[in-house]
Amino acid sequence: MLELKNISFTRNNKKILNNINLTLDNDKFYVITGPNGSGKSTLAKIIMGLEKPDTGKIYLNGEDITNKTISERAKLGLGYAFQQPVQFKGITVYDLLKLSTNKKELTKKEACNILSKVGLCAMEYVDREVNKSLSGGELKRIEIATVMAKKPYLAIFDEPEAGIDLWSFQNLTEVFKEISNNSNTTTLVISHQERILNIADEIIIISKGEIEDQGAKEKLFDQIMNPKKCCKGGTPCE
């Protein structure tokens, strides 16, 4: 279980997160959604340790991890897929998957199986460098594969659909369905996509740095898809 207590984060005099309190239960599939600039990615980064909150505490299964480094959190079972996948000169897809699984003996076949799950024709990719020769969509899938390979206790995906074409998106939805069915992983996905929202157990809506609403998918999905509020200012239209 992950608990965020009174998390606030301000940069350049702008309050990006304001007193966030959130609990993520084990084995559930959560989707965070909300307008651009509402603080979703910052919250994900704070959970992984990429950013440090100004105030507040983070607990993982009761242990205070607020001051733990990224590496320490990774070792405790947190995994994170970057919104903008990182590129490396000289490091191959296979190298990265080996590091992800922490298995020096990871076979090429095992690596290929992981890549196949994110819709990549594995043998073509496994020895390629994770650099600009790959398209944005390919890099994105590889990024997702590194988190899947890690089999984390809590997997965080920051807008996994960004940069992936519509044709491949269906395949990606299947990947997330599989992750959600895996009873050993709690999943937190930042997404605006209906298909991803539709497979959530719970949806968290963030707006202007605060949690506006949180609840079961059945409760919030229709509300998001058929808003009764105008997008500007949140004042009622009717």
Next chain:
Amino acid sequence: MNKEDETLLREVIGEDVTSSDSYNIRKNGKLVERKVNPNINIVTKEDNSGIDIYVKENTLFGTVNIPVIITESGLTDVVYNDFHIGKNANIIIVAGCGITNNGHWDARHDGIHRFYLEEGAKVKYIERHCGLGVGDGKRILNPVTEINMKKASYMVMDTTQIKGVDDTIRTTKANLESDATLIVTEKILTSKDQVAKTNFIVELNGENASTHVTSRSVATEKSYQEFVSNVTGNTKSYAHVECDAIIKEEGQVKAVPEIFAKNVEANLVHEAAIGKIAGEQLMKLMSLGLTEKEAEEVIIEGFLK
């Protein structure tokens, strides 16, 4: 040769030197051992210090190892090695120099390697340089590589200097005739107060000649590196020069690109990027469970792979 020599040789060649079809081992300026075969002959120069390597035309999949080791502090060894590669031959050459300096005097090796590739010849040339030993005398290496490529010849040059060399000036000059292709990859890691300077001078003289030069370097502590490339397209030709460098601590890297198109059909590209390891790269690897130091090592190892 003693055990220390064998370790140094392995460091330079990467495997057992004597497993090759042909080889010439030079230690402290003198021939130690040589092996030739009907297709690859090695002859000691009469007018100069060095050897001529003759590869017969149509020789396929031959290998030649030409290592030099220096273990005497205070020695300066200058050697001229000329490689004559026959028409349509296809060969792998592994050369390089390792210096173990346990004394107070500088030890220096200037290896001048000249390549003459006949029409259609193919060469993979692997060159490794390293310095070992605990002495405060410098380990100095100044390799010069001159490459002359006839029509439709092809050469890959993979050159590496990973550790222990205090001072180096590396010069590579190439002249390419029509349809010739030269691919150069250089990897250098410097530390302490080491200095490494590299000069690439390539003349694309024949129609459709092409070259791709990639330099990847890491300068750490107080070391300094300089990369100068000068590619001239005299006719319809193609060149791509990339210089990528990572700097750490007080390391410095200077890149001086020069591309000169003397013909409207010449297509020459230069890219250079120097900077510290990107924070996102470290964060990504740390998010997989590596410490910051481990992540840095993986990034540098990959970069220089």
